[in-house]
Amino acid sequence: MRLLLASLAVLAGLSAPAVAGGMAEPVMEPETVAEDTAGSGRDGWVIPLLLLVLIITAATADDVPIE
Template identity: 50%
Template sequence: MKKLVLAATLSVAASTAFAGSMAEPVMEPAVIVEEAASSSNAGIIVPLVLLAVVAAVAAN
């Protein structure tokens, strides 16, 4: 009788190891980090271009 109870207990314990569904695992999308363009170059170039335009207009 003890062997029967032990076998029943082990079979119940073993069946819970396979619990769950066969659904596909959900994968998180890869995080892509894009570096921002440096605004310090635009901060210098734009005033220099405007200064060159103003100097060209004043020269005429």
């Protein structure tokens, strides 16, 4: 009988810290959602337009040598 009481006391002493805090809510990390940023269709015309202006400016420039 003493062995039973002693083993129950040891078991109760060892199991108390396991349930001391109770059940905690699991921590759920928020789901990461990547947004696709679609640019407007007008973004691709700026550089070709600048190149065209530079080519036209170079072609129409006066090539008169300085005397």
